[in-house]
């Protein structure tokens with residue numbers, strides 16, 4: 001039996017807030033209910049759940065199955081992984097559905113990422129932390145800034161290229177009622193933003209939020225019977241380079257800070273889908289920090305090396321139409337995948353990309369990460 | 379008056395105990411793989427290039443060059459609030475391994491800048507920092 005084609009059929013969100021005042025499980029359940037309602041699926045039809053968390057900042061899939069009163073599960077995946085997980089989870093859910101191991105899989109991320117444990121400055125378990133935390137090298141903006149300085153140097157780009165990402169993302173966020181950063185930002189405003197970890201200013205950094213986001217993944221055949229146009233999963237890929245480190249903050253065994261995981265998975269991602277970077281109409285790229293967008297644009301082949309900042313300024317390719325994690329809020333990148341779905345479905349509202357047959361989404365910033373290609377159902 | 383909070387000391391494990399103990403004596407002790415001969419950092423049970431188990435520690439001079447650096451302006455841990463702004467650099471030792479460490483007296487830091495070790499002795503552990511060389 002040939003594998004079945006798979007699609008994302010719906011998305012669901014809670015509001016993104018500074019303090020939800022609610023248990024993470026309630027946020028997850030609300031996003032799950034919203035995603036099923038969006039797709040026109042009854043909760044009882046869910047037979048799979050996949051999610052990720054960092055440390056213990058969320059709830060297991062079994063807890064959500066209980067909260068949703070599901071009759072049973074055929075597929076479950078609790079991944080202890082950070083921002084490199086969302087596309088990977090959708091890809092694994094798609095693989096389960098393609099091979100008949102599940103019919104309707106809910107992929108979610110829920111966290112009180114602002115009022116509770118903040119991922120960016122959390123102390124990760126693992127053996128690498130003993131070399132970082134005691135010396136004050138202890139937060140994600142620092143690690144990514146370390147890469148960013150070298151990346152800008154080797155590619156002949158500068159601070160204004162980081163700023164171009166912040167400015168372009170904010171322009172989208174202004175048009176997105178879900179976004180938490182909606183005050184307009186120009187280059188002067190960017191340059192006036194306070195330094196956090198030079199070369200990063202506050203405006204280079206995502207805004208952590210409380211909330212949840214969920215995607216409903218099912219077979220393409222089933223999706224065609226549901227309420228929304230299917231966003232077909234054309235391809236998914238994961239990549240970690242050699243010696244990816246002892247924990248998610250350890251990067252001293254990686255030699256080259258100027259190329260991230262996207263370069264490693266590009267050929268597999270596009271090859272499996274029978275597409276090329278030139279086919280991409282809209283990009284939804286993980287942006288915990290501005291530099292991640294530039295590196296991923298180049299790694300995916302959407303921009304020439306050293307040309308990502310110019311591409312962002314040109315507006316030739318819509319990138320992070322939700323305003324990114326910088327503007328919409330740090331739902332850890334699940335919201336970035338959801339935006340790619342909305343764009344392919346043509347549901348982007350004021351921020352809809354004019355052409356939206358093919359979207360690429362990424363999860364992750366440095367050594368390891370995942371990506372998805374979504375396309376409309378022709 | 380409340381004392382300034384101190385950084386939490388490292389918690390050495392079976393692999394790293396030798397490294398931390400050596401810093402106390404102002405030595406930099408790194409493991410060398412018996413098969414591929416590479417020095418490695420962080421300390422760990424197998425060589426991350428060839429997976430060979432073990433590897434005796436040996437002292438290295440600790441000179442190297444700056445690969446990249448950041449200037450921390452916002453402390454995320456209260457223990458470092460009085461230190462800002464401070465520089466953290468990734469340094470490629472002449473013997474190969476890369477370390478992330480604090481750079482003292484960082485004025486003039488640049489890509490490829492030569493650095494040498496400077497040991498900081500805290501109450502119950504010792505920290506390897508670097509200073510610009512020459």
Ligand SMILES: [Zn+2]
Pocket residue numbers: 411412413414415416425426427428429430
């Ligand atoms: Zn070896």
